[in-house]
Amino acid sequence: MQRHWPGFALAEETFDKAVWFGSLAGLERTYRLMIEYGQPTKAAADEMWRRFPVVRVLSPRLEPRFDAPEEAPLPHVYFTEPDLTLSPLCLFDPEAGEWSHDDLIALTTVPWAADWLACYEGWLATGRWHGGGRHARTPEEKAS
């Protein structure tokens, strides 16, 4: 991570978990992010950060737009309440196998987060999400 992204530093490390804090430049602003990742266990319901690296924007805080024409109130996140602004970013399609535990976070998650931030700034300014993507199907959609 340090070699590819000198703006990131390891803040916490245990035998099966790591947390990084670091900065990425968006189009116009620089954002501070947290990446949390841990080794998966055999438990059926692992925490999200054991299934894939969880990226949150710490500052400046994400700005929900409930009136945005597209992707309101925030684009491509896993909505987390009560504080939407700390919702993890959705950077890849897990059903398409775009990321695996064999992948380096520095070569996948971090540049994908940079992509998300660039598209997010465009969305804030225009209300349109130009980065593409899809959403998880609802139980009703899966059943039909």
Add this chain to the structure above:
Amino acid sequence: MLTVLSAAQAEGQLVDIRNPRCEADRFTDRWPENLVAQATHIEDLKLFRQQLAAVMSDEFSLEDKRNLLALMFGEGPARAVVEDFAARIGESVRQGTRRVGVTGRVLPAAVAAPTIAKPAAAQRRDHTFYGSRWPSK
């Protein structure tokens, strides 16, 4: 331009610009018509310079800059240029043609010359933004 105008204004004179190929040809023979018009133009230029500096700075969001551009050039052109910019960035992300600098800045391939943005590793790796839907939708 601002320096020349300000110098003339400080001397209580109208700016006098001549055609360098024909000294008798005075470009400013009809404008500014008086010192008040000249002073107004000087203030407008100073404001424009400040606005341009704000557009070029890193202290404002793209949304802030869109609003500023709307003040400078009108809502339609400002919206169009920001829409085009956002669409170009988004397309380069979707197509995987963008470059990501070591600071994380994303640049469309067309402008991502090595001298502008030293590329980070792993520039090409397809990914699809995903996520949950907002429950109320």
